[in-house]
Amino acid sequence: MPGPSVTGLFSSANSSSAKRRSLRAGLASGTLQRWPGAFSPLVAKLIAEIRFEGVYVSGAVLSADLGLPDIGLTTLTEVANRAGAIARATELPTLVDADTGFGEPMSAARTVATLEDAGLAGCHLEDQVNPKRCGHLDGKDVVPVADMLKRLHAAVSARRDDDFVICARTDARAIEGLDAAIDRARAYADAGADLIFTEALRDLGEFERFRAAVDIPLLANMTEFGKSDLLTVDQLQSVGYNAVIYPVTTLRIAMGAVERGLRDIVAQGTQSGLLDDMQHRSRLYELLRYADYNDLDSDLFNFTIEGARQ
Ligand SMILES: C[C@](O)(C(=O)O)[C@H](CC(=O)O)C(=O)O
Numbered sequence: 001m002p003g004p005s006v007t008g009l010f011s012s013a014n015s016s017s018a019k020r021r022s023l024r025a026g027l028a029s030g031t032l033q034r035w036p037g038a039f040s041p042l043v044a045k046l047i048a049e050i051r052f053e054g055v056y057v058s059g060a061v062l063s064a065d066l067g068l069p070d071i072g073l074t075t076l077t078e079v080a081n082r083a084g085a086i087a088r089a090t091e092l093p094t095l096v097d098a099d100t101g102f103g104e105p106m107s108a109a110r111t112v113a114t115l116e117d118a119g120l121a122g123c124h125l126e127d128q129v130n131p132k133r134c135g136h137l138d139g140k141d142v143v144p145v146a147d148m149l150k151r152l153h154a155a156v157s158a159r160r161d162d163d164f165v166i167c168a169r170t171d172a173r174a175i176e177g178l179d180a181a182i183d184r185a186r187a188y189a190d191a192g193a194d195l196i197f198t199e200a201l202r203d204l205g206e207f208e209r210f211r212a213a214v215d216i217p218l219l220a221n222m223t224e225f226g227k228s229d230l231l232t233v234d235q236l237q238s239v240g241y242n243a244v245i246y247p248v249t250t251l252r253i254a255m256g257a258v259e260r261g262l263r264d265i266v267a268q269g270t271q272s273g274l275l276d277d278m279q280h281r282s283r284l285y286e287l288l289r290y291a292d293y294n295d296l297d298s299d300l301f302n303f304t305i306e307g308a309r310q
């Protein structure tokens with residue numbers, strides 16, 4: 001019989017419903033929940049090990065990873081598969097970016113059912129038109145409030161687990177101004193949203209005004225090179241925000257390092273100067289819990305890497 005160390009090796013030990021309950025408990029805790037974006041299941045494992053409260057799956061990252069811009073080209077199937085793999089890699093709750101819901105309100109409903117089945121703890125739906133774009137770019141547009149309410153009603157009605165978190169994102173700040181964005185957020189809360197994603201606010205004062213006007217939990221997007229000041233955890237906590245995402249951060253860090261490394265190989269004719277910046281083979285295996293697979297088959301982890309070069 002395999003021992004307890006096998007727990008969580010092939011999929012998370014926590015059920016999806018337990019993760020959803022923990023997401024809700026985190027949002028109600030009064031402590032800012034920090035959810036870095038994971039561009040892969042492996043990155044999610046690191047996020048869990050470093051003890052963040054949750055994992056985020058970004059639409060921008062998922063698109064970029066496929067070599068595509070973030071303009072709504074990805075399909076529900078692609079998003080659910082990748083986000084599901086990321087969600088299953090850890091015991092943490094995972095929130096996924098569902099863009100505009102992949103179509104009309106009926107599609108938003110199917111999106112929620114599909115993401116529930118994939119093991120996600122929640123998703124966000126935004127009030128942009130199709131084709132959508134990054135919320136920090138100029139030239140985006142939002143649908144009328146009534147259309148977003150239909151989107152949300154459909155999403156809420158499709159939910160089978162009441163703990164699955166439906167987050168409504170408003171992109172209105174950059175188009176209609178802060179007051180209109182706040183009005184939208186209040187209407188979305190009335191329509192059953194559990195969490196409001198306040199996209200592209202400018203500075204701490206705007207976050208504070210949003211907080212004062214809306215009763216339900218609020219999420220801040222600390223994406224780099226966008227319209228929002230990069231606020232600290234303490235600042236967001238002090239104005240009463242409930243969650244923060246760093247959606248593209250891990251991809252930007254990794255791609256910066258990959259580009260420097262590839263150029264270095266061309267320049268130096270070897271990667272040997274880069275080893276100190278690399279995740280070591282032993283660290284990778286530790287993160288993957290390679291040795292624990294021995295409980296199932298003792299022929300698996302029967303080597304040492306001490307004698308390996310470097
Ligand atoms: C949060 C976001 O929706 C995402 O897909 O990660 C993006 C992030 C970005 O493009 O920087 C957004 O803010 O629209």
Ligand SMILES: [Mg+2]
Pocket residue numbers: 058059060070097099
């Ligand atoms: Mg997005």
